[in-house]
Amino acid sequence: MHESRDLHRRPPSAIVGPSHMRRHALPDYAALDRYVEEHMSAWTDELTQFCRFPSESTDLPALRGAAEWIAERLDRLGARVDTVELPGDPNVPPLVIGEIGDGPMTLNAVQHYDVQPAVPYELWTTPPYEPEVRDGRLYARGVTDNKGELMSRVWGVEAYLATLGRLPCRVRFLVEGEEEYGSGHLDQLLDLRPGIRKVEGALIEGGGVDLVGQPEIVGGVRGIIVVELFVKSIAYDAHSSLATVLPSAPARLIQALATFWNEDGQPAVDGLNDGVLPPTPAQVAIVDSTSTADLADRKREFGVDRFLGGMNEREAIRAMTFTPTCNVQGLWAGFTGPGAKTITPAEAHVRIDIRLVPDQDPTAILANLRAHLDRRGFEDVKFGAKAEQERAYWTTPDDPLLDAAARVSEAVFGRPAKRRLSAPGTAPMWQVCGRDTIRMTSLGGGHDDCRAHAPDENYRLDYAAKAAQVTARFLDEFAAIDG
Amino acid sequence: MHESRDLHRRPPSAIVGPSHMRRHALPDYAALDRYVEEHMSAWTDELTQFCRFPSESTDLPALRGAAEWIAERLDRLGARVDTVELPGDPNVPPLVIGEIGDGPMTLNAVQHYDVQPAVPYELWTTPPYEPEVRDGRLYARGVTDNKGELMSRVWGVEAYLATLGRLPCRVRFLVEGEEEYGSGHLDQLLDLRPGIRKVEGALIEGGGVDLVGQPEIVGGVRGIIVVELFVKSIAYDAHSSLATVLPSAPARLIQALATFWNEDGQPAVDGLNDGVLPPTPAQVAIVDSTSTADLADRKREFGVDRFLGGMNEREAIRAMTFTPTCNVQGLWAGFTGPGAKTITPAEAHVRIDIRLVPDQDPTAILANLRAHLDRRGFEDVKFGAKAEQERAYWTTPDDPLLDAAARVSEAVFGRPAKRRLSAPGTAPMWQVCGRDTIRMTSLGGGHDDCRAHAPDENYRLDYAAKAAQVTARFLDEFAAIDG
Structure with a gap:
């Protein structure tokens, strides 16, 4: 935790800015840009293949299929590929490491091959695992988050090698398979390769472009807790005529949950803000x-x-940056199909996610949630077995890595970059960067209407090309950072 | 409504008791009882066939299959069968009428061939539509409610005809296909056969036996409202990082629902008790x-x-009889599968059932529910398109039909009958009996642990035989009622 504190409270005297950089002549990227444009059609085909794997957290064969696919692709790129399995646990999808280039500067590219669940299928225009191009966008689950953004980085490296030669730095792809479900084993997998975290900078999985085409550079991520709460009030579902006398699991859960927000719908869980740094x-x-x-x-x-x-x-912008959330992502009890079923359900369930900011400790916040319920007499509202937990991680806003990312994004997208302290979402940057206070930035072409996590997820192919061009340029900028 | 009032406020001078009955010598039922015992094996086979139809409200082909099956069976019994379709609406499962016997007294037997949904399948020991006998019970969805109880009545009539000859009264089976979903078209279907409601008595679909083997005679049923409520707070599911700023449909629905019960879990909806007769x-x-x-x-x-x-x-017994309920039968929002999905759901849904007592008007209670929400600022909590509505219907406790049912039940089960004003559940007795204030009773062998509406629904085959024997005896008792 002290590392994160240092990160966010770095004294002004320690600020390193553009003036501290080794400025050198940048190469001409015209050939590189042309190479990217010429290859987008073939690359779209290979992204289509990658997106055919339904690599959701519950589908281990698809996860392993996607892992093998990206390992093979990184090998074809020329990377030294190392597929790291968790010893003794074949149910954990492997971490695929692909390392290419050399020199004193190493950039960790933190990516993943797993995807969010595609349900509800009926809201997709075309099936989520049968990718289709429409109006210049490829539609599929995971096509932006993160298969497309990962491939844009691969394409950027390929284009650099093909048109400019030797890479100016080492790029290490860290492609995990549990990102959408909390990266629960990433720390253990990284620990199997000592020294892998000690690098000069890290890229988070992608980068944003807003609805008007302006690139966004973020220096951090939110933390998260995902926890299931449930009530079991009777041994099994009862005929609902007994509702006069038997305790109702849904009514009980509803009454407990109603204390989680104030009348305006804003979080009211005791101690939800504990640990928030001003x-x-x-x-x-x-x-x-x-x-x-x-x-x-x-x-x-x-x-x-x-x-x-x-x-x-x-x-709203301040709240989205500095305020923890308390969100119901799913709620279920009894009979939820069409028609009716006159039962008093034995159980009721809710899945909550809480997004954290520095320097909140997920374990402490979970304990606060438990205490909030107990204090109000809801000891019968139980926690599910496993809660997903990730800490937030923010790089100081004046880090030269962020300046570098902003410059190349502005050069390629032709518009000024917006700077953000933190993405509103979560990625396992604490696990990769936290221990050694490694600077991180976002970089890429994920647009705000890509519908990540939602039906009709899509990736604009023109932005995919720009993401590859941005990545290639960034390698030169990164290699030039001094300090 | 005034008919129901009359029914429940009949002045003491109007009471007709056992002394008003034409007592006559009852036949010897030894041959009949033997016939029933000898046929239980073959009858179990035919009940197995009947239970193979998954005649849930959403499966029209299965509903029509079950309707044809029972029409054919009633025809084989010797009944005049009349399958009544709703003109212009082939999606409404038909009312199958089977009439057998003649004379001045007619008994309407109000039955149904539709069943409750069988989900969750994984809680069944054997599949719900592959009936199996274990330990003297047949297990299947609908095996008690109502296919088994209906068949016990058919078997009782068959045994009477085979061993005693001509029936002492007319029995009219009214077998509908929408009972488990509110009998929404039963009134219209009955109206297509004028005079069909004007009879001397009615049987509700079955009859109960408690866990210690004592028969229960009920003189009425609860009414019911089943209504879906939902909130749609945003156009589509959002990434849950936006939970700081976007309104949450589940949080909103939870806050509205929390006002439906007091801290003890008892209903607190304004006006829920309107119309309750003391x-x-x-x-x-x-x-x-x-x-x-x-x-x-x-x-x-x-x-x-x-x-x-x-x-x-x-x-508890008083409450189960005289108090309306407010029950959550199902609750759903967002992602409810295994794993996690970090979304803020666009919609949240709940299905509520409210059981009514005489003389509550379902339409008025629904309006009260709406007003309860509006008064608290929950105008954004909407009602689903169609609400199921049924009125309660209770026969006066001293009606001779109830005495007759009690006597034959005691004779067959060998234990004193318990008398109940009302079943805790619902059946469309208002539609069949309300207009003409027809007396009604329960009669049969549905045991308290039959798990109607729940996984592992079952029917004790020894009680099925007794239900047939009770039915046959009841025809003589019914024919002897004077007034």
């Missing part, structure tokens, strides 16, 4: 410099006329 | 004469150490 002036400055334009887009996109609690857009 | 002294006497023994069994069966709100068993 934002530094530099952090607030970054957040307040963010344009509110795409928040208005979000409102239109989701068809809402106000944000929770009547927050204005400025408040 | 119990008459005769009604209270019946209820208070009920033994509390099987309430203790219920506690053990469901593994609870107290009833809702700490009710004692006497209070």
Whole structure:
């Protein structure tokens, strides 16, 4: 935890900025850009293959299939491939490591081959694992998150090698298979390769472009807890005529959950904010410099006329950065099919996710949630066996890695980059970077309407090409960072 | 509604008791009882066939298959069969009418061939539509409710005809296909055959035997409302990182639902008790004469150490008779599969059932539920398109039909019958009997641990035989009622 504190409270005197960089002449990328354009058709075909694996967390054969596919592809790229299995646990999908290039500077590219569940299938225009191109976008589950963004990085390296020759640094792909379910074994898998975390910088899995085409550079990620809560009130489902006398599991769970939010729908769990570091002036400055334009887009996109609690857009941006969430991702009890079934269900379940900020400790927050329930007499609301837990990780906003990412993004997308302290989502950057306080940045072409995690997930192929071009340019910028 | 009022407030002077009956010598049932015993094996086979139809409300082909099967069986019994379709709506399963016997007295036997949904399949010991005999019980969805209880009536008539000859009254089977989903078209189907409701008595679909083998005679049924409520807060599922700013459909629904019960889990919906008739002294006497023994069994069966709100068993029996319920039968939102999916769901749904007592008007109670929500600012909690609605219907406790049912049950089961004002459940007796204030009773062998509506539904074959014997004897008792 102290490392994270250091990271966020680095004294101003320690700031390293553009003036500290070794500036050198950058190569001409015209041939590289042309190479990318010429290969997009073939690359789209190979991304289509990759997306045919339904590599959801519950489908081990598909996960292993996707792992083998990317291992083979990295080998074909010229990387030294090392597939790391967890000893004694063949149910854990392997970490695929692909290392290419050499020199004093190493960049860890933190990626994954697993995907979010594709349900509900009926909301997809075409089946999620039968990728299809429509209007310049490839549609499939995982096509942006993260198979497409991973492949854009591979393509960037390939284009660099083909048009500029030897890489200016070492690139190490770390491609895991449990990212969408909390990267539960990533720490153990990394520990099997000592020294693998000690590098000069890291890329998070992708990078964003907003709805008006402006690239976004983020220096961190939220942490997360995913926990299932349930009530079992009777031995088995009863005929609902007994509802007058038997305790109802759903009613009981509903009453417990109702205490989790205030009337405005904002979190009201005791101690949910424990451990939150007060934002530094530099952090607030970054957040307040963010344009509110795409928040208005979000409102239109989701068809809402106000944000929770009547927050204005400025408040919403601050909240999305600095405030923990408490979200119901799923809720189920009794008979949920069409028609009716007159039962009093024996059990009721909810799955909650809580997104954390630095320096919150997931274990402490889970304990607070338990205490919140117990204090109100809801000892009968139990936790499911396994809770997913990840810490937040933020790089200081003035890190030269972020400047480098911003410069190459601006060069390729032709628009000024927006800077963000943290992605609103989660990735296992704490596991990869936290121990050694490794600087990290985002970089890529994932657009805001890519519908990651939702039906009709898609990847704009023009942005996929730009993501490859950005990646290639970034290698030169990264190699030039001094410090 | 006034008919129901009359029914429950019949002045004491109008009571007709056993002394008003034409007593006549009853036949010797030894040959009949033997016939039943000898045929149980073949009858079990035919019940097995009947239970192979998965005639759930969503499976029209199976519903039509079951309707044809019972029509053919009634024809084979010797009944005049009339399959009534709703003109212009082939999606409505037909009402199968089978009429046998003649004379001044007609008994309507109100039955159904549809079944409750069988999910969750994994909780069944053997598949719900592959009936299997184990330890003297037949296991299948619908095997008691109502296919077995219907067939026991058919067998009783068959045994009477085979051993005693001509029936002493007319028996009219009314076998519908929408009972488990509110009998939504039964009134219209009955209206297509004018005069069909004007009879001298009616049997509800079955009859109960408690866990210690004592028969129960009920004179009425609860009414019911089944209504789906939902919230749609955003246009589509969002990445759950947006939970800080976007309204959550499940959180909103949870907060609305939390107002439906008090801290003890007892209903707190405004106006839920509107229209409840205060119990008459005769009604209270019946209820208070009920033994509390099987309430203790219920506690053990469901593994609870107290009833809702700490009710004692006497209070529980009164509540189960005189108090409306408010029950969650199903609750669903977002991702409910294994693993996790970090979304803020766009929608959240609940299906509620409310059991009514005389003289509650379902339409008025639904309006009260709506007003309850609106008064608390939950206008965004919407009702699903179609709400199932049925009124309660209770015969006065001293009706001679109930005495007749009690006598034959005691004769066959060899134990004193328990009298109940109302079944805790629902059946469409208002539709069949309400308009003309037709007396009704239960009669049969459905045991308390038959798991109707639940996994491992079963029918004790020894009680199935007794149900047939009871039915046959009842025809003579019914024919002898004077008034």
